[in-house]
Amino acid sequence: MNSSVFSFLSEFVFLLLLFIQIPSSLSNDDLYTACRKGFVCGGISAGFPFLGAGRPSACGIPELELKCDHEKNITTMNISQVAYRVLEINREFKTLRIAREDYLAGLCPPQFMNSTFNPKVFEPDEDNRNFTLIYGCEDVPITIPPYSTFKCKIKDVDGQSGYIKEGDYGPGECNGSVIVPVPKLYFPPGLNMPALEWKTSALEVKLKIGFEVRWKFERECQECYKSRGVCGFNNVTSQPTCYYPGMHSPPEISL
Ligand SMILES: *[C@@H]1O[C@H](CO)[C@@H](O)[C@H](O)[C@H]1NC(C)=O
Ligand SMILES: *[C@@H]1O[C@H](CO)[C@@H](O)[C@H](O)[C@H]1NC(C)=O
Ligand SMILES: *[C@@H]1O[C@H](CO)[C@@H](O)[C@H](O)[C@H]1NC(C)=O
Ligand SMILES: *[C@@H]1O[C@H](CO)[C@@H](O)[C@H](O)[C@H]1NC(C)=O
Ligand SMILES: *[C@@H]1O[C@H](CO)[C@@H](O)[C@H](O)[C@H]1NC(C)=O
Ligand SMILES: *[C@@H]1O[C@H](CO)[C@@H](O)[C@H](O)[C@H]1NC(C)=O
Numbered sequence: 001m002n003s004s005v006f007s008f009l010s011e012f013v014f015l016l017l018l019f020i021q022i023p024s025s026l027s028n029d030d031l032y033t034a035c036r037k038g039f040v041c042g043g044i045s046a047g048f049p050f051l052g053a054g055r056p057s058a059c060g061i062p063e064l065e066l067k068c069d070h071e072k073n074i075t076t077m078n079i080s081q082v083a084y085r086v087l088e089i090n091r092e093f094k095t096l097r098i099a100r101e102d103y104l105a106g107l108c109p110p111q112f113m114n115s116t117f118n119p120k121v122f123e124p125d126e127d128n129r130n131f132t133l134i135y136g137c138e139d140v141p142i143t144i145p146p147y148s149t150f151k152c153k154i155k156d157v158d159g160q161s162g163y164i165k166e167g168d169y170g171p172g173e174c175n176g177s178v179i180v181p182v183p184k185l186y187f188p189p190g191l192n193m194p195a196l197e198w199k200t201s202a203l204e205v206k207l208k209i210g211f212e213v214r215w216k217f218e219r220e221c222q223e224c225y226k227s228r229g230v231c232g233f234n235n236v237t238s239q240p241t242c243y244y245p246g247m248h249s250p251p252e253i254s255l
Contacts, residue, residue: 035231044066115179127183135154136155
């Protein structure tokens with residue numbers, strides 16, 4: 001078959017499929033309009049690949065859903081089941097500065113959860129180092145200096161000992177451990193401060209300031225932006241996709 005006829009036919013079939021699928025949901029034009037709207041809350045604004053507050057699931061990555069607390073004027077999101085306060089979103093660098101909600105009030109969280117990041121959504125973390133908070137210890141190892149220890153109420157038992165340590169650790173003899181990222185910039189090269197020198201109070205402050213993670217995607221969107229489309233997400237192919245305004249423009253194109 002003549003290839004241009006073939007391409008015409010396949011485009012025709014593609015359009016047909018599009019129109020068969022779409023009537024019950026949003027049209028491409030609606031998706032363009034919906035996904036053009038940014039998320040705005042407090043000092044935070046975001047577009048693709050984020051969802052939330054009026055940006056429907058077709059506009060971004062399911063794992064990147066923002067939520068606005070209008071009363072407190074703050075943005076929050078869950079990443080791998082851990083709740084974070086969103087402190088900054090930088091589209092140019094594709095960075096998200098976040099702080100764990102459970103550590104904003106101190107070092108004793110109601111539940112123990114490690115910070116983990118889906119490698120399909122986030123770039124490998126080169127900006128942070130891990131710290132482990134270890135909870136509910138009978139005895140804190142004698143190698144741990146007193147300023148790296150703290151006390152928490154765990155399972156209704158007050159005054160249980162814990163300590164902090166740089167790196168990824170399990171709870172060992174103690175009752176639980178939580179791994180949290182801390183920006184590398186607090187560890188200037190050359191200073192070579194041993195992790196054990198870290199004071200609990202310093203960690204508490206750093207956890208409130210938060211750390212940065214980098215999201216993937218959007219490289220795929222450059223062509224889309226150039227042709228004045230808006231980037232969205234196809235939840236069937238799990239790939240970014242482009243929406244264009246108006247009926248005469250190309251319909252949804254997988255990138
Ligand atoms: C919410 O925060 C933003 C940025 O910090 C500020 O400009 C805005 O006035 C605040 N709105 C309310 C209702 O507090
Ligand atoms: C995929 O997106 C469509 C609308 O864009 C929505 O109706 C459907 O529930 C989504 N499916 C999943 C698995 O998220
Ligand atoms: C995070 O998850 C909790 C419970 O699973 C839910 O109640 C909360 O609304 C979620 N927060 C966000 C920002 O999605
Ligand atoms: C930090 O710990 C998490 C969870 O255990 C792990 O996935 C990640 O690779 C660690 N990051 C670094 C920089 O060691
Ligand atoms: C750890 O938890 C167990 C079971 O809840 C409890 O019996 C034990 O006393 C706890 N250990 C410490 C050091 O609190
Ligand atoms: C965190 O990760 C460590 C080691 O990777 C594991 O031993 C520990 O149980 C985890 N903590 C929680 C609360 O899942």
